[in-house]
Amino acid sequence: TQTVSQSDAHVTVFEGDSVELRCNYSYGGSIYLSWYIQHHGHGLQFLLKYYSGNPVVQGVNGFEAEFSKSDSSFHLRKASVHWSDSAVYFCAVSSNNYAQGLTFGLGTRVSVFP
């Protein structure tokens, strides 16, 4: 059984600040880890994913995430947030059989203030 835990339900930051969103997972096999962003009233948009290789992966709009096998984590970071980064961020895991679908965390809402 795959589980995904996002420890922060809501994060508040100011424009220009850095932000880190935490994601921990449990799964006993090879997995894909990914992050998605959901702006209010919209569907989820893919940000980045990791499967193997360099544990730091770059995504769109300055986002990056770092995989840690020892911590079972895949935290998302951005060095300098913009007001348009206000959204809900979802961490997800899937097996290498992608036809089994994604298992999502409950999401972290990020509010960016000017």
Add this chain to the structure above:
Amino acid sequence: DMKVTQMPRYLIKRMGENVLLECGQDMSHETMYWYRQDPGLGLQLIYISYDVDSNSEGDIPKGYRVSRKKREHFSLILDSAKTNQTSVYFCASSLRAGEVFFGKGTRLTVV
């Protein structure tokens, strides 16, 4: 332009009515999904389709059925809708593992 399109965007139905949610994608992806999103529960997988007429139950299939007669289209059907099926429904498609394209969602209210 890669896109997953859902129709309608908003829908109000009475309890016991049948509901049809439609989804199309223009990327020729074999795999498509239906999820529902509820506050506090996140996104839950209802059904997966691997291709035309090849569908599999997800985590919460009870009360739902699906139809996929063309690769580009994947429908979710609620026979005799219930109030606890009030939710936002997302259709999605995927070509590569871990990377899924989502539609904008259908907000269904069952009264």
